[in-house]
Amino acid sequence: MPFQRFVETGRVALISDGPNRGKLVSIVDVIDQTRVLVDGPTSNVPRGQIRLNQLHLTKFRIKFPFTASTRVVRKAWSDAKVDEKWSESVWAKKIASKEKRAQLTDFDRFKLRRARSRRNHIRTATFLALRKSASRNGTLYGKKKMAKGGDKPKPAKKGKAQKEAPKKK
Structure with missing residues (x-):
């Protein structure tokens, strides 16, 4: 089913244009293909007609009779807790x-930019440290690999100072 949200009685919509922009309303009646009768009982939008291209349909729908009065719409709105559900939505x-x-x-944007820069610096330093330790462990590219000499630790290499030191007799 391609469409999930239909223009229907009880559908909650967000007004995208006009003086009530950004307010939630409920569709009370469909007038024709381009206009609907809406009512916003809690958002202070008076009952009236609005074009469909001025609405964004939400996933919320409330149940009330066809062409119900504002009082009935307000009761259905509060019973369905539309305002709480809307405030929790990602939208x-x-x-x-x-x-x-x-x-x-300007100062707030500056502080935000500095905070992001600091966060990214800390994140990069941590990533590099983890990558370095994984590389040393041999776990950087998949399974941990054994050393070539088996389980024996490698003998320490002698430095120049140890080679050139005279031996006591």
Whole structure:
């Protein structure tokens, strides 16, 4: 089934254009192919008609009779807890973060850029340290490999100072 959200009575929608932009409404009646009757009982949107290209349909739907009054829509809205469900949705969180980002001052953007830079520096240093230790362990590219000499530890190499030192008799 390709479509999940239909224009139907009780469908909750987000207004994308006009004076009530960003507010939630419920579709009360379908007028024709391009217009619907909406009502926003908790978002202070008065009952009225709106074009479908001004709406974004959400996944939420509330149950109430065909062309119900505002009082009935408000009761169904509160019973379904639409406001709580909407505030927990990813869509609402994205909108809130966009609004918060738009309110940043120059100094706030500077602080954010510095914090990201510091975070990335710490992340890179940690990654390099882990990669270095994995490379030394032999676990960087898959299974840990045994040393060529078996389980025996390799003898320490003699340095120049030990080779040239005179032997006592």
